[in-house]
Amino acid sequence: MTEADVQAVDTANRAYYEAVERGAFEELTTLWLAPEDAEYAEDADPDEAEDTSVSCVHPGWPVLTGRGEVLRSYALIMANTEYIQFFLTDVHISVVADTALVTCTENILSGGPAPKEGDELGPLVGQRVVATNVFRRTRDGWKIWSHHASPVLAESDDESDEMGNGDEDGSPA
Amino acid sequence: MTEADVQAVDTANRAYYEAVERGAFEELTTLWLAPEDAEYAEDADPDEAEDTSVSCVHPGWPVLTGRGEVLRSYALIMANTEYIQFFLTDVHISVVADTALVTCTENILSGGPAPKEGDELGPLVGQRVVATNVFRRTRDGWKIWSHHASPVLAESDDESDEMGNGDEDGSPA
Numbered sequence: 171m172t173e174a175d176v177q178a179v180d181t182a183n184r185a186y187y188e189a190v191e192r193g194a195f196e197e198l199t200t201l202w203l204a205p206e207d208a209e210y211a212e213d214a215d216p217d218e219a220e221d222t223s224v225s226c227v228h229p230g231w232p233v234l235t236g237r238g239e240v241l242r243s244y245a246l247i248m249a250n251t252e253y254i255q256f257f258l259t260d261v262h263i264s265v266v267a268d269t270a271l272v273t274c275t276e277n278i279l280s281g282g283p284a285p286k287e288g289d290e291l292g293p294l295v296g297q298r299v300v301a302t303n304v305f306r307r308t309r310d311g312w313k314i315w316s317h318h319a320s321p322v323l324a325e326s327d328d329e330s331d332e333m334g335n336g337d338e339d340g341s342p343a
Numbered sequence: 344m345t346e347a348d349v350q351a352v353d354t355a356n357r358a359y360y361e362a363v364e365r366g367a368f369e370e371l372t373t374l375w376l377a378p379e380d381a382e383y384a385e386d387a388d389p390d391e392a393e394d395t396s397v398s399c400v401h402p403g404w405p406v407l408t409g410r411g412e413v414l415r416s417y418a419l420i421m422a423n424t425e426y427i428q429f430f431l432t433d434v435h436i437s438v439v440a441d442t443a444l445v446t447c448t449e450n451i452l453s454g455g456p457a458p459k460e461g462d463e464l465g466p467l468v469g470q471r472v473v474a475t476n477v478f479r480r481t482r483d484g485w486k487i488w489s490h491h492a493s494p495v496l497a498e499s500d501d502e503s504d505e506m507g508n509g510d511e512d513g514s515p516a
Contacts, residue, residue, distance in 0.1 A: 318493065
């Protein structure tokens with residue numbers, strides 16, 4: 171991968187979070203891979219147009235598949251979120267050919283609508299979420315193929331502790 | 344993508360879960376992408392060898408990056424898991440060129456070591472986890488590039504309900 175690739179993927183990744191922060195639904199729809207992007211990928215052929223179905227997992231949610239289901243979820247999230255900000259850390263980008271794999275920690279500060287009239291905002295909640303985002307290179311830039319975000323349930327920041335106590339059944343601490 | 348591609352990816356995906364079920368650590372190490380696999384990818388060149396770093400998120404865990412950290416986590420999980428079985432449902436496979444994206448629900452039944460001598464097994468725990476697994480095509484078959492698994496925290500099986508109640512901050516129900 172080139173430095174330019176990594177920069178471009180980093181920009182695409184940040185554009186995704188900024189669109190969610192601003193509640194920019196229309197913009198978000200352009201960031202996700204669409205069937206018409208398939209033919210523009212350098213190594214794709216028209217037969218592969220059907221293979222670009224996107225998937226998305228919000229923290230604690232089941233898998234959503236396809237643009238319709240995925241984009242509808244963002245409309246609902248935006249309707250129920252008055253304020254959300256992502257502070258990204260531990261961003262790691264790996265690019266192989268026309269696919270990019272991004273992992274990052276989403277340090278989230280969010281608040282819902284005010285519970286009663288007159289209040290400006292619901293209570294702010296801080297959360298540590300980790301994400302794996304997969305991007306595909308298209309003629310129109312890097313597009314999101316998959317987003318999987320999940321809550322970090324460990325109580326300790328000491329990774330070696332977490333690993334010692336963790337197990338596959340989801341009880342890390 | 345061809346039907347053969349989908350079949351091969353499905354086989355690679357199941358081989359991963361079966362290796363974890365059997366506690367087959369050595370086999371597991373061969374299923375994850377390694378630096379030497381990079382040059383065998385059809386569309387890769389030697390400069391990309393450094394880009395194949397794998398990543399892994401176990402349910403509730405932070406991101407683990409690189410073969411060393413990832414494989415060590417499985418050794419620890421296997422040491423702390425007496426019994427684990429995955430019943431995969433909702434398997435969805437999307438293949439574009441040399442990358443495959445798999446999403447599935449891991450219906451897990453697991454048990455730890457017996458709490459006291461004489462018991463055969465710790466209590467069995469059932470769990471619903473969703474996973475996004477990314478595979479790369481290599482000369483030696485499809486290898487795991489990324490595994491991200493997370494607990495489904497929603498109480499309802501009705502997806503439309505979950506979506507109505509869910510929000511990005513991880514409180515779906």
